[in-house]
Amino acid sequence: MQQSPAKLATATQPGPTAHGLCSLTASQAVDLLKRREVSSLELVDAAIARIEAVDPVVNALPIRRLEQARDEARALPPPSAEQDDRPGWLAGLPIAVKDYNDLAGLPTTYGSPIYAQNVAARSDLTVANLQAHGAIAIAKSNVPEFAGANTFNTVFGATRNPWNTDLTAGGSSGGSAAALASGMIWLATGNDLGGSLRIPASFCGVVGMRPSAGRVPRPESVAPFDPLWVEGPMGRCVEDVALMLDAQAGFDPRDPLSYSAPARSHVEAVRQPGRPGRIGFSPNLGLGRVDPEVAAICQAAVLRLADAGAVVDDGCPDFSGGIDAFQTLRANLIAAVRGPLLDEHRARICPEIIWNIEKGLHQSGADVAKAERQRGQIFLRLAAFFGEHDILACPTVAVAPFPVAQRFPTEIAGQPLQSYIDWMYLTFVLTLTGCPCISVPVGLTSDGRPVGLQLMARPRADAELLGVARLLEQTVDLRTGVPRDPS
Numbered sequence: 102m103q104q105s106p107a108k109l110a111t112a113t114q115p116g117p118t119a120h121g122l123c124s125l126t127a128s129q130a131v132d133l134l135k136r137r138e139v140s141s142l143e144l145v146d147a148a149i150a151r152i153e154a155v156d157p158v159v160n161a162l163p164i165r166r167l168e169q170a171r172d173e174a175r176a177l178p179p180p181s182a183e184q185d186d187r188p189g190w191l192a193g194l195p196i197a198v199k200d201y202n203d204l205a206g207l208p209t210t211y212g213s214p215i216y217a218q219n220v221a222a223r224s225d226l227t228v229a230n231l232q233a234h235g236a237i238a239i240a241k242s243n244v245p246e247f248a249g250a251n252t253f254n255t256v257f258g259a260t261r262n263p264w265n266t267d268l269t270a271g272g273s274s275g276g277s278a279a280a281l282a283s284g285m286i287w288l289a290t291g292n293d294l295g296g297s298l299r300i301p302a303s304f305c306g307v308v309g310m311r312p313s314a315g316r317v318p319r320p321e322s323v324a325p326f327d328p329l330w331v332e333g334p335m336g337r338c339v340e341d342v343a344l345m346l347d348a349q350a351g352f353d354p355r356d357p358l359s360y361s362a363p364a365r366s367h368v369e370a371v372r373q374p375g376r377p378g379r380i381g382f383s384p385n386l387g388l389g390r391v392d393p394e395v396a397a398i399c400q401a402a403v404l405r406l407a408d409a410g411a412v413v414d415d416g417c418p419d420f421s422g423g424i425d426a427f428q429t430l431r432a433n434l435i436a437a438v439r440g441p442l443l444d445e446h447r448a449r450i451c452p453e454i455i456w457n458i459e460k461g462l463h464q465s466g467a468d469v470a471k472a473e474r475q476r477g478q479i480f481l482r483l484a485a486f487f488g489e490h491d492i493l494a495c496p497t498v499a500v501a502p503f504p505v506a507q508r509f510p511t512e513i514a515g516q517p518l519q520s521y522i523d524w525m526y527l528t529f530v531l532t533l534t535g536c537p538c539i540s541v542p543v544g545l546t547s548d549g550r551p552v553g554l555q556l557m558a559r560p561r562a563d564a565e566l567l568g569v570a571r572l573l574e575q576t577v578d579l580r581t582g583v584p585r586d587p588s
Contacts, residue, residue: 131344151285156285160257162240188362244272249272382399384496398546402554405576540554
């Protein structure tokens with residue numbers, strides 16, 4: 102239930118000390134932890150105060166372990182200089198964990214009533230790795246049912262956008278993005294198949310990164326060789342995302358696609374970025390419609406990078422066939438992972454997911470083979486593009502945040518859409534490449550809705566991508582927009 106403006110203004114004003122701590126970036130908070138100027142327990146208490154004040158409105162963190170987080174903060178072993186110098190060491194920083202990931206002792210619901218009582222016996226690989234790097238998981242963030250880019254479900258309801266609570270926070274990492282934007286947490290986990298880190302980051306005015314496939318080891322899965330889905334970081338600024346990526350990156354034998362962390366930390370790459378080089382910008386990747394205001398905001402932002410020494414042109418690879426290829430390969434993956442649920446639980450699954458499962462079950466081997474050929478052709482054309490360019494830029498999403506009560510957009514600038522994910526094409530077509538992508542906030546529409554610019558670099562050039570993203574962030578400088586009280 103949405104509160105009245107008067108009640109909301111009162112509810113979102115925690116004490117000044119808590120508010121000050123919650124306004125810190127993750128990097129600033131970790132620096133204070135390392136210098137012993139603030140304790141992990143103080144940060145946990147500040148986060149709890151903010152969650153209790155704000156989340157009744159936003160509904161981003163429905164599953165909580167507040168007292169356990171306090172206990173873990175009190176029990177932290179004495180810090181050491183060796184740990185403090187470790188890349189990605191989080192030193193007792195509270196984080197949120199997306200409800201597609203297992204956190205020991207708490208439910209993993211996937212936003213589905215089928216799994217409402219599914220309590221995890223242990224933290225999954227991704228979460229355990231963050232905990233081993235000094236993170237304290239304080240809550241789990243809300244998600245759409247199984248997949249999607251509007252965070253609502255029948256278990257916990259809808260997550261609202263802190264910029265305007267009538268709007269969606271995006272998805273599927275919508276709870277993570279809304280929790281960050283409203284100052285409830287400093288870092289949050291996310292995963293990305295068709296844009297689930299990038300879209301909510303764009304909609305909530307924060308930063309979300311889809312790393313190179315294999316950069317972050319993923320939880321054990323029935324589809325461990327699938328390269329479409331990745332785990333990745335989300336934060337309020339680029340440096341925070343780099344910090345979290347340092348805590349996540351590395352090889353783990355349980356993920357066959359994973360590989361070793363780079364010798365140079367991602368934080369160092371952000372703090373000492375190189376020149377941005379040549380950037381190709383396309384408002385639509387040559388594939389569909391984009392809201393004109395969104396396109397104009399993104400074009401103006403990328404042109405600002407010329408002030409930092411970039412050469413900006415309209416270069417763009419040919420992504421033809423990409424929409425059909427992704428739709429086919431995504432359906433194949435969804436059917437592999439969720440197909441067994443249909444026989445017993447069809448009545449408890451939302452219609453969009455039923456459609457996606459059945460698409461995967463009914464398409465032919467020839468359909469999948471064609472999609473693989475299309476993906477290969479796109480990658481070869483992309484490799485040629487990166488022979489002359491360093492970065493590809495485009496809007497993160499073709500539309501600005503839409504009403505939370507609307508399940509998904511059905512048209513863009515007057516053009517009807519065919520499926521519930523067609524409006525996400527700017528992110529999911531780039532998913533096909535396996536290349537690192539990041540969404541950075543670059544502007545607001547005339548009615549105050551956040552817009553993100555998506556940047557993509559060549560395979561495994563995550564550090565270089567973060568460096569350019571940091572230059573963009575400094576040039577546009579919208580970081581003061583978050584954290585914010587919901588309005």
